[in-house]
Amino acid sequence: MTVTAWTAAQVARKVIDNKEFFILDVRNADAFEEWKIDGHNFDYVNIPYFELLDGVEEILPQIPTDKDVLVVCAKEGSSIMVADMLSEAGREVGYLAGGMKSWSMYLEPIKVGDLANGGELYQFVRLGKGCLSYMAISEGEAAIIDAVRFTEVFTKFAEDKDVQIKHVFDTHLHADHISGGRHIAEVTGATYYLPPKDAEEVVFDYAPLEDGLTVNIGSSAIEVGALYSPGHTIGSTSFVIDGKYLLTGDILFIDSIGRPDLAGLAEDWVGDLRETLYARYRTLAEDLIVLPAHFMIMDELNADGTVAKRLGDLFAENHGLNVEDEEAFRSMVTDNLPPQPNAYQEIRHVNMGKITPDNDEQTEMEIGPNRCAVR
Template identity: 70%
Template sequence: MAVDAMTSREVTKKILNNENLFILDVRNESDFRDWKIEGENVGHLNIPYFELLDGVEEILKKIPKDKEVLVVCAKEGSSVMVAEMLSKQGLDVSYLQGGMKAWSEHLEPVKIGDLNDGGEIYQFVRIGKGCLSYMVISGGEAAIIDATRMTDVFIEFAQNKNVNITHVLDTHLHADHISGGRKIAEQTNAVYWLPPKDATEVTFAYEPLENGNVITIGNTAIDIHALYSPGHTIGSTSFIVDEKYLLSGDILFVDSIGRPDLAGLAKDWVGDLRETLYSRYKNLSEELIVLPAHFMLMDELNDDGSISEKLGTLFEENHGLNIESEEEFRKLVTKNLPPQPNAYQEIRETNMGKINPDLEKQREMEIGPNRCAVR
């Protein structure tokens, strides 16, 4: 009996619209605990697929009749079989097309706002992974910041906007996901910018992104100002766009702050992190709208699905920005850390150009939640 597929885009829309959705997740318990589809009105039941091989009769009472039901697995196959079994029992269910691998890769473009000259800035929300990328558009040109490896999404979006991608930037050398920046630059003849202090081991050519660089988009007054802001990495660099937006990379998030340990140098970099957050950022306008490179919790999403907050509000409400004791701060960011991202060292080497894993390997390396923040 055929059952309908639900795409990651459709699931995203339901979550952003706060629709009721009940998910039967048939992955292993450890995978489910580590990472799942979340939302304000999303319910869950985790029953590993192998426990359902003899039938689904015993779980029918656990599945609500008044909610839309979605069966989820890692790659799709198991969820199709379980959905068909439930359908034969009279339930109206769907399965997640492509499974959690597809969920990890979906990008949802959200317009953040207009720029002074009629340009625009967009945020690309990778809702299943917690990654955030950006496109700044002005005067027929575009710059992309912190692109993911799903490069076609950015290139097609620029084409639909009838703009040329002229600059691609990474705020730092990423350790939790594979950057698409270099690939986009190669495909579009754009300039690829990378902080040189993070690029000491890279195997490719790049333009050094340093404090004070001004990158102009189009023939107008839209500038991207580079602000050296180490702490997450030694080269981490923030961007101030149009004197209105602060692209903070992995230094500052809406609900947390960046972790300094993904290169194994937490004790060395914790001072840089505090200096960036408590001095460099403190000297900026509180009216700047912070646009981070990641989010951790669905609660961080605004009503339109974007993730942003004024810098002044974060200095009032973000715990990581309100620790007076330097010793307590040091303890927080060196002792209170979540597990490191899956395959983070391989991801760093991929972003350096040292290794070139195939697509399936890249997908496996990235599976799992965002872990770039201090809890």
């Protein structure tokens, strides 16, 4: 039997297209429990590779023969070894090229919808980390919002679309992943925007992203309007694009709300979080389509792979938007905080420009699941 190398892009299509898949994850149990490849119709078995050094015969009954089988490890070496052993035992299997490292890095661009006068809005879905980035395009110009660190994905996409990146925004100072916004601005000549209240410690120049700021994209004047919405951070700022889409950053998700503690100020910021969700957002049109900067679970993906939902539906369905008693809300938020993201303090310092780790160090910082939401 031949062993197939599956790319992260191919696995992503399995997720988005709701296909069946069987994954044999040969990482240690703690790594598997913390973070794995999630799919709507994926089945799993976790057997650390060191338990398979003497052979795979004992696990063959656990490996199906009626669906695609993928062997996964951290960086691919162990999965190739196990996949070869299964192949020698007569099984048709594949391995994930680049391992979980490649899964963490992969971005799938998906069109969200059309904007005025032929414009387009794209969502870049980072399935392995739960990050969501955006590119608005109009008449040869583009704006990028909440770009992750794989900057060539965005610059290549813009090149393929024959548009010039003019504006790059971060809705807030990110703590769970390294932003690519400043670097994209440097290589393209675009203007980089960051909320001043989140930028007090940054060591680089930026354009202030403040409440009421409007930046036009293209001569068709698609407006990227800023809305101050603190709570996840004190500077968090949302966007309304073309009067149709609400980009909420890490304040509001499809199935949850943002955590207020990643700068150590949960008790201080929980009031801001409630004010944003229960007052500021309530003044907005309920037909706005919410586009967050993260998702937590696969159930938040739509059939086309996008993460998007009408604001009015979230007011009705999202539990975090339906806690009437303020003290109960405070308790729900501060008592249900998940573990901090991996290396979040170091990531904040990278995004401030204070430290410049190499690529391998950045990869290590970002390994693990997204943890920006209140449980």
